[in-house]
Amino acid sequence: MAAETDPHRPTGKVSVIVIGYNDARHIKHAVLSAVRQGPAVAEVLVVDDASTDDTAAVVADLARRYAPVRVVRRTVNSGGCGTPRNNGLREATAPYVMFLDSDDELAPGAVDALLAAAVRHGAPVVAGACLRRELPEMRDTPWQNALFQRAGVHNSPAELPALVRDTLCVNKLYSRAFLSEHGVTFPEGAFRYEDFVFTARLLAASPRIALIPDIVYLWHVRRSAVQPSISLARSGVDNWLSRLQAHRSAVEVFERAGQKQLAHAARVKFLDHDLRMYVHELGTHDSRHHAEWWRLTREHLASFDESDLRAADAPARWLARVVTGADRPRDLARLIGLGSSPARLLPPYACVNGRAVWAANLPEVVLDSIESEPLSRLPVSIDAELHVWGWPRALQITVHELYGRLAAAVPKTLDIELRRRTDGRVGLSRSSVLKWHQGPDGLTWNGTVLLNGLDSMAGQHAHGLDAWDVWARLHCADGSSVYTCVRATGSGLRRTVIPGRRRGVTLVQPYATAGGSLALRIAPGPGAAAVVVKRRLRRLMSRDVE
Missing domain, CATH: 2.60.40 (Immunoglobulin-like)
Known part of the structure; x- marks a missing residue:
C-alpha cells in the first residue's frame, strides 16, 4: 500500500459514505478508520438513518472534531441499507466513492491502494480483499479469497464471470460518474441483501475492473450482538425468502442486460454458496421452518436448468437435486452434512443399476462424479x-x-x-x-x-x-x-x-x-471450572423459579 509520506498521493479524490442506525457503540471506530486514510479522502459522509440511541450525538461530535466528517441525518428510518447509501451517493462531491458500514472498518491504507489502481488502470471500479473477522474471537476468514490472490485488470466482467461471487459493495472504490451515467443505485426501503442487486447493476454495466490483493476492508461479525446484522439474522425463514428475492432480482438484472453468462454464474454461485450455507443451518430450526424452507427453495430452483446444476460443485448439485426431487423435507441429517464445509455424506449409500444414487427410493438423484473425483x-x-x-x-x-x-x-x-x-x-x-x-x-x-x-x-x-x-x-x-x-x-x-x-x-x-x-472448549484451572459450575447452578435455579 502507498506510504504515508508519498508526495505523489492524490488529495481530495474520495468520498467515504458511512451508514449507521442505532450503533453509537461502534460508529466512531468506523468513521475514524475513514478519516485516518489520509488526504486522499475529501469527505466522510455519515448518513444517520434516524437513530434513536446516541448515534446522532456521537457523529455530531466527530463532525466538530474532524474537518472531513459531514453528517446527513434522516428523519425517518428507511428499514434497510440501500436508501441511506443512495442518500450518501446524492450528497457525495468527490470523483470516487466508497461505502462503509458503521460496525466495520477500512483497513489502513485502503483508500490509497484502491485509488492508485483506479488511476493506473483507468478503471471505474477497483475491488480489494476483505477479511471477515469474527469478534471477540478475532478469527479472520478471507472473503472470496480466490479472486484476490494477485492483481489483475479485466476489461469487462464477462472476462471473469466469477466476479458475481463477490456480492459485497464495501470492498470497492467506484467512479461516481460511472455510477451516475449507468444509473447504478441500491434498492430503496426495507430491501435485504441490497448488495446483491447493486453489484448486479454494476456488473451489468460492463465496467473495466481492477482487482488488488491488498486487504482493504474489515467485516466485523458479532454473532452475540443483541441485534445481529441482516446477514446474521437468519433465525426465521423470512431471511431466506429475502435472500431468494435478492438473488432473483440480481439474475433478472443480468438477463435484461443481455448478460446471460453472468446470470448463469450468479445461479451457480447461489448453489455453491447460499444454498449450502442455509442447508448447513437447518439443524437449528424446527419442522415448520423446514417445511416452509423446502417449499420456497423448490420454487426458486425451478428456474435453474441442467447447465446451472452441472457447473456447481458436487455437494451443492446433489443438494439441489434432492430438494427438487422430493415434495417435502427428507434426509435432513444427510443434507446438513453435505452443506457443511468440508462436506460429508452420511450412510446409507445406495446403488441402483450400478449407479451411486442418493437413496433407493430417490434413484433419480444420481451422485455423479463419485467415481471420477480424486479421493x-x-x-x-x-x-x-x-x-x-x-x-x-x-x-x-x-x-x-x-x-x-x-x-x-x-x-x-x-x-x-x-x-x-x-x-x-x-x-x-x-x-x-x-x-x-x-x-x-x-x-x-x-x-x-x-x-x-x-x-x-x-x-x-x-x-x-x-x-x-x-x-x-x-x-x-x-x-x-x-x-x-x-x-x-x-x-x-x-x-x-x-x-x-x-x-x-x-x-x-x-x-x-x-x-x-x-469441537471442544478447553479452559485451565479450578477458576474456569468454578465459573462453569456457577453458571449451571444459576440456570437450574432459574428453572425452579419458573
Whole structure:
C-alpha cells in the first residue's frame, strides 16, 4: 500500500459514505478508520438513518472534531441499507466513492491502494480483499479469497464471470460518474441483501475492473450482538425468502442486460454458496421452518436448468437435486452434512443399476462424479465418539466406506488434529492404525486415538474457554489422503473436569457444531471450572423459579 509520506498521493479524490442506525457503540471506530486514510479522502459522509440511541450525538461530535466528517441525518428510518447509501451517493462531491458500514472498518491504507489502481488502470471500479473477522474471537476468514490472490485488470466482467461471487459493495472504490451515467443505485426501503442487486447493476454495466490483493476492508461479525446484522439474522425463514428475492432480482438484472453468462454464474454461485450455507443451518430450526424452507427453495430452483446444476460443485448439485426431487423435507441429517464445509455424506449409500444414487427410493438423484473425483475431494464421513471423562481419554473413530472408493484406496492410518478456532493453530496431534470391519451397515475402518495431553492446550486466561475443532487426516495405501472434520457421535458430549499436571484441573466441554462436527472448549484451572459450575447452578435455579 502507498506510504504515508508519498508526495505523489492524490488529495481530495474520495468520498467515504458511512451508514449507521442505532450503533453509537461502534460508529466512531468506523468513521475514524475513514478519516485516518489520509488526504486522499475529501469527505466522510455519515448518513444517520434516524437513530434513536446516541448515534446522532456521537457523529455530531466527530463532525466538530474532524474537518472531513459531514453528517446527513434522516428523519425517518428507511428499514434497510440501500436508501441511506443512495442518500450518501446524492450528497457525495468527490470523483470516487466508497461505502462503509458503521460496525466495520477500512483497513489502513485502503483508500490509497484502491485509488492508485483506479488511476493506473483507468478503471471505474477497483475491488480489494476483505477479511471477515469474527469478534471477540478475532478469527479472520478471507472473503472470496480466490479472486484476490494477485492483481489483475479485466476489461469487462464477462472476462471473469466469477466476479458475481463477490456480492459485497464495501470492498470497492467506484467512479461516481460511472455510477451516475449507468444509473447504478441500491434498492430503496426495507430491501435485504441490497448488495446483491447493486453489484448486479454494476456488473451489468460492463465496467473495466481492477482487482488488488491488498486487504482493504474489515467485516466485523458479532454473532452475540443483541441485534445481529441482516446477514446474521437468519433465525426465521423470512431471511431466506429475502435472500431468494435478492438473488432473483440480481439474475433478472443480468438477463435484461443481455448478460446471460453472468446470470448463469450468479445461479451457480447461489448453489455453491447460499444454498449450502442455509442447508448447513437447518439443524437449528424446527419442522415448520423446514417445511416452509423446502417449499420456497423448490420454487426458486425451478428456474435453474441442467447447465446451472452441472457447473456447481458436487455437494451443492446433489443438494439441489434432492430438494427438487422430493415434495417435502427428507434426509435432513444427510443434507446438513453435505452443506457443511468440508462436506460429508452420511450412510446409507445406495446403488441402483450400478449407479451411486442418493437413496433407493430417490434413484433419480444420481451422485455423479463419485467415481471420477480424486479421493481428497470426496465427502468422506468420519465419525468420532469422545471418551474424555474416564481413562484413557480417547476418540473412537469410524471411517465409512463411500461407494467402493475407500475400499480401493485401502485406509491405513488416521491422524487427529485439534485446531484452535481463533487462529488455526494445531494444539494436539495424535495418530491411530485403522482396521477394517464388515458390519450390518457396510464396510468401515475403526481405530482409537488417545487424547492424553488435553490439559496442556488450555489457554492463559484464567476463565477463558479456547474452542478447538477436531480434524482428521486419513492416509491410504495407494498414497491418497482425505482431510476433513470429524462428526460428533455417541453420548460423550458432556462437560467434564480432568486432572492435569500444569494447572491442577482442566475443564473440557465437547459439543457438536451446527453442521454436526465435533469441537471442544478447553479452559485451565479450578477458576474456569468454578465459573462453569456457577453458571449451571444459576440456570437450574432459574428453572425452579419458573
